[in-house]
Amino acid sequence: MAKVWVFAEVHNGKVDSTALEILTRARDLEGAEVEAVALGPGATDAVGPLGEHGAAVVYASDDEVFGDYVAQPATEALYQLVQEHSPELVLFAANYDSRDIAGRLSARTGSTLMSNVSAIHDLNTAQHAMFGGSTLVDVTLEGSPKLVLVRPKSFEASPSGGQAEVAKVDVAIGEELKKAKRLERHEEATTGPKLEEAPVVISGGRGLQDAGNFELLDQLASAIGNTAVGATRAVVDSGWVPYAMQIGQTGTTVKPNVYLAFGISGATQHIVGMKGAKKIVAINKDEEAPIFQIADLGIVGDALKLLPQLIEEVKSRKG
Amino acid sequence: MNIAVCVKHIPDPNLPGELDGERLKREGVQGVLDPGDEFGVEAGLQLKEAHGGEVTLVSMGPASALEAVRRGLSMGADKGVVVTDDALRGADALTTARVLAAAISKAGEFDLVIAGVESTDGYTGTMPSSLAEFLGLPQLTYVKSLEGAEGSIKVNRQTAEGYHVVESPLPALISVTAGVNEPRYASFKGIMAAKKKPVEQWSLTDLELSGEDVTVNQRVSGIGKAEERQAGEVVEDDGTGAARIADFLKEAKVI
Numbered sequence: 101m102a103k104v105w106v107f108a109e110v111h112n113g114k115v116d117s118t119a120l121e122i123l124t125r126a127r128d129l130e131g132a133e134v135e136a137v138a139l140g141p142g143a144t145d146a147v148g149p150l151g152e153h154g155a156a157v158v159y160a161s162d163d164e165v166f167g168d169y170v171a172q173p174a175t176e177a178l179y180q181l182v183q184e185h186s187p188e189l190v191l192f193a194a195n196y197d198s199r200d201i202a203g204r205l206s207a208r209t210g211s212t213l214m215s216n217v218s219a220i221h222d223l224n225t226a227q228h229a230m231f232g233g234s235t236l237v238d239v240t241l242e243g244s245p246k247l248v249l250v251r252p253k254s255f256e257a258s259p260s261g262g263q264a265e266v267a268k269v270d271v272a273i274g275e276e277l278k279k280a281k282r283l284e285r286h287e288e289a290t291t292g293p294k295l296e297e298a299p300v301v302i303s304g305g306r307g308l309q310d311a312g313n314f315e316l317l318d319q320l321a322s323a324i325g326n327t328a329v330g331a332t333r334a335v336v337d338s339g340w341v342p343y344a345m346q347i348g349q350t351g352t353t354v355k356p357n358v359y360l361a362f363g364i365s366g367a368t369q370h371i372v373g374m375k376g377a378k379k380i381v382a383i384n385k386d387e388e389a390p391i392f393q394i395a396d397l398g399i400v401g402d403a404l405k406l407l408p409q410l411i412e413e414v415k416s417r418k419g
Numbered sequence: 420m421n422i423a424v425c426v427k428h429i430p431d432p433n434l435p436g437e438l439d440g441e442r443l444k445r446e447g448v449q450g451v452l453d454p455g456d457e458f459g460v461e462a463g464l465q466l467k468e469a470h471g472g473e474v475t476l477v478s479m480g481p482a483s484a485l486e487a488v489r490r491g492l493s494m495g496a497d498k499g500v501v502v503t504d505d506a507l508r509g510a511d512a513l514t515t516a517r518v519l520a521a522a523i524s525k526a527g528e529f530d531l532v533i534a535g536v537e538s539t540d541g542y543t544g545t546m547p548s549s550l551a552e553f554l555g556l557p558q559l560t561y562v563k564s565l566e567g568a569e570g571s572i573k574v575n576r577q578t579a580e581g582y583h584v585v586e587s588p589l590p591a592l593i594s595v596t597a598g599v600n601e602p603r604y605a606s607f608k609g610i611m612a613a614k615k616k617p618v619e620q621w622s623l624t625d626l627e628l629s630g631e632d633v634t635v636n637q638r639v640s641g642i643g644k645a646e647e648r649q650a651g652e653v654v655e656d657d658g659t660g661a662a663r664i665a666d667f668l669k670e671a672k673v674i
Contacts, residue, residue, distance in 0.1 A: 111580075170576070170585055171548065171558055194544075196578055200560055203512075203548025212513050212637055215543035225640060230443070231436050238641035249545065279557030280587040283573075288581035296579075300673050324674055337454060337597045343563065343577055350537050350544070358671050360664070369432065369539075375648060379671055381664055387653065394648040397667050401656025409661035417665050418674050 102188035102223055104132040105245075107178065108150055108158075109197055110142040118193035120153045120257035122250050125220055126191060127154030127260060132223060135159065137181060139174050139269065140166035151264030153257060159185075161269035170280040171197070175204040177271040182209065182245055189223060189246045202249055211243030216349075218254040233372040252296060253355045253376065288344065292321060295345065298328035301356040301377070303347055305332040305370070307363015307384055307403050311340035316407040317362065323414040330354065332370045348373040362403040366391025420472040420567060420589075422463040423523050424496065425534040425550070426456040428480050428487035432539045441639040442509045443540060446481050452490040455535030457602035458595045460491045463533050465600060466567045473497045475526055479507060479518050485618065492613035493605030499618040500526050506623055506630045512541065514633045516549035521626040523554065526619070531572065532592040536561055551592040559585050560594040 104126050108119035119136070126134045136155035138146045143160040150158050159181055165173045178201060182190070192198040194216065206213035219227040226248055227238050241248065295301065304317050314329070321327040330347040331340070347354055349372040359377035364370060366382070366389055374380070375394055382395035383403045392398040399406065430436060430448045437444040463474040474496040478484040481503060488499035502522050507514070523532060532554065537544035551558040561577035573586040577596055605613075623633065654663070668674045
């Protein structure tokens, strides 16, 4: 039996959903003894859900030091846990904090870190996608421990109803690791669902011509309801909208019920972040735009002309 | 403030990518300075303008990596270092970090190391963190905005829900997101001046690293095609486009 660990982030008292997705997959891996690690305020409260999704043991510490300082304290604690318990495989979600910690742990252990994994075949093999998701590459995992970063929404979380044993983590964190300090935490007031959770996502690309036209997407989102607005890397790089709205191979991955792409050509870098949507509608002036190859409904036309019309049509159907 | 900025020369992201056996083809393809790194170079230049000091560009890659460095020098950086070695072909993020750490340590004493959040071609996003660990530096990643001061740096760090304000004493490493600044264009004068700026070219031996230190540990066991989504209906908007979409949304039970 090999120990497979899932590093679980906890924010505002809630376990990150990707950790639960990964646990669901991990418990089906042959030969795996699944455990979890949770570091920072709320860790002990997370033991319940982690256990319910398959962790037999949760190494937990509520110490504020893990929340107060970026990456270094968590890396040290995780490294010491790894030394003590020798897991064969450690799985991380490809989230902001986890990527930082996984990257540092990779250097600390000398173990290569496999990123952007969207499938795990067995304890020795994982898969990631290249070229917008059209090419799948299987990689043999190596290193002690093997380190893997898993993209959110690669797996579906489902509880198995187990209970986890708590193993309290007690690691001394030296002053030299307390350098990058979090002074303030700001939550952007989003009206509406989070991008990665929204059942409907509407996105804009360069075809919207101007940053100001994103206002039309906001209006459409309000009209439809329960909808989040995203964007392509191109418009984020141009400064039209913040990085938080970026959907693509860098940025957020979304798997909504419906994805509407306005003025988006369908560059591979964007496609990989949204091709998992149940239904895709694309509007673009160019009939050759690659996005039409993956759209269930494609409209060749001017997004700017169509948007105001669509807002009206939606409003009238909703009554 | 002495600043080291990591830059990468990548295959032009606007061209379709190609595989060379099992690896992304890098040699003999049209390349550019990774757009993500332009933000890093700009951040370094702005800090230098505010606090004095020098900006050194550091890059690892085949001989063409020199072009990325020249581009950054044209923008205003002061000097460059390129590490090239056949043994580095196919290097993963960890190896890249190890090599860059050795190059940065050899190149001088730096108050700040800057990298982009993730490369446009590899997009692992983990190299900067591994680099920070090798250099023993605190890291402030996903930087949306920053303020440098004497001996410290304060940033707004992107998070899933918004941002955190993070501060650290120097020396430190930061990784910057797109939109942290607006990279300047290289002026003609800048391009000409770049030709005279010093660029060191090092191999693994110069860094006292052996082939074993940089053994690539990711073995590709298979490559295949993903199941493609089928294209659905594509129609011209003859004025009824909006209605068709609205009907589609209604059928999907979204409205």
